[in-house]
Amino acid sequence: MKKRILAGLLGIVIAVTALSGCVAKGGGSSDGGGEAESAEGGGDREITIWCWDTSENNQNMYAEFTKDTGIKVNLVAVESKDMTQKLQTTLASGGEMPDIAWLEATFRGKLLSLDIWEDITKEPYNFDTSQIMDYLIPLETSESGVYVGPECPSVAGMAYKRELAKEYLGTDDPKELEEMLSDWDSFIAKGKEVAEKSDGKVFMMSSLGAAGQILKGQSTEPFIENDALNLEESMRPILEKLVEMKKAGIIDVLDFNSAEEGASYARDEDIFYPCANWSLEFTIKSNDKDGAGRWGFMLPPGGPFPWGGTVSGVPKDAAHKEEAVEFLKYFWLTDKGGELNRDYVGNFTSYKPSYENEDFYTREDEFFGGQDVLKSIAQDVLPNIKGVRLPSRYDQDIDDVYNLALKTINASPDGNVSVDELLESMTKELMTKQPDLKE
């Protein structure tokens, strides 16, 4: 009998211990699966943010908020690609939701479509979107009309290697280059000259994906409209231009976002790269550590474009929603928040009034040969964004079939690929993946 009781007790202990990992902690700062860190400072109120940047800079920036408001900030590291799964499993298990979750551009369409977000423009939060840059608002609003939360503007131009530009294009001056490469046709024509001059060793861009990123960003035509495919209007022009570039032999054969493409930043084979405001620190400077003075920044052929972006959403089930919105207002609806974002993490603000002061964003960057890239982004790039493609719950599927098409174009040695066949294959794949879509 004693043995049975002991076995039963042991079983319960093991089960409780094991299952406790699945249950949320009440009021704890960590929620499993990520490292929890706390921005320093006092105060009784606190919010938890699921994000992928728990760097010291970010913590120090949030410490300023804590100092001013008394609200502590707990950062829980969650990878952008894991965010959806983490939110889902937490909801399914009845665990503790974060007060703010970061929603990255690639997954934003799907995440916004989930009915789990608080509309922070409503009572009692009253987040004033009239002060937010107009082009961002549709990106932060779900298809059902819920304004989920703000984000920093993520916009892009083009970075280039000065030495290569001077050698093969005759100048490294950004304005002269912008004039020379004002549209894609002149970009391709110049690319052919570069290929000839360098005996096919130097390319205009590192990958088809890099060129495609700019082309995709410059068009606003939706890929899917009212649950019907719109690839003919939206995707055909992009693919045709990419095939043309491949045929011209002006694009290197690297895979976009691959480790090899990262290494190419420090080599002297590829001249131009798409460059968002976040690319300066996270891509260019980190991939070309000894590249000070080697780089320049300009507007790409066809103009600047939006690239990336991370919305800060407040879940309906969050425990400290009002504090979370106070946090968002502090960082996205004030000059002070803009200054902190600029100085600590190099982000731009979405707060319109900050841009009225021309000197709000200015800093000569030695890495870019003393060029004032911040000012260029604030004054030349941001005001010239023509529009955005709205997020859709099918974004990941579109990205996947597009990446497959890029592989096919890249794999053909002479660019002899039929765009009709690519579109046909994309349509077939999308219809298989999402049977509810209409052709």
Added chain:
Amino acid sequence: MIAPYFILYIAFGLFPVLFSLGISFTSWDGIGNAAFVGLENYKRVFVQDEFFYKSLWNTAILLGISAPIQIILGLLTAVFLKDFFRRMKNGLQLINFLPYITTPVAIGIIFQLMFDWKSGVVNAVLELLHMDSVYWLGNAWASRAVVIIMIVWKNYGYMMIMFLSGLAAIPDELYEAAKIDGAKWWSRFTRITIPMLRPIFVFVIITSVINGFKLFDEPQLLFSSASQPIGGPDRAVMTVVMRYYESAFRSFEFGYGSALAYCLFMVIAAITLLLFCGIRGRKEK
């Protein structure tokens, strides 16, 4: 004393199995309410989902090529270690087994770099031999070849260990008697070693088939960077588990993903049964 086992089994084994069977008859995104759809998900798998058949075909190709190679390589390594490298056996055994315990993520990155089109070491060797470089990760059959190399490289060490344990159980007297009768190494290998290793062969073939149908890590990691299509060029290395993972955890179709998982279960069960019948049939003969 077996209560803890049963409690853990019910919590982490039986419950998920029954729960996923239940949701395979629903349409559920993991957040809202699940809507009962009957056999609709299964109908979609078998009637509409071309990816399911393609992934099944891919899995069969990868398994059909990699399993015999890794078994033969494992067997030969084990026999060579036993017969010719007795003094260095332990060290060589460890070296051959190391890939099996290497972190899959590291393997994925290493193979991505090795087989890079422009600066990979494999193409550098091909160029040294005056051959054209290959876009390994951009062509369907080339990427399948890379995945097969990854699987074989990783698993043959495990096969070797299995065969070594089998070889240890074969009495030395058999070999000595054969030697006295004038049998050469090849005869001893084919007439004694292979027949005596029959139970090990049965085990490694069946586990290779089951593990082969569960193939996920290698192809997934090879094409894991942000701008790579799922399943590689022309979806040539998309396996059934990758298709299931994509449906459940990228498209958030948990109901459909569960139906795919059960269909895979049915395929594995059917093939394992056939294998068992085949092996038993030969044994009875």
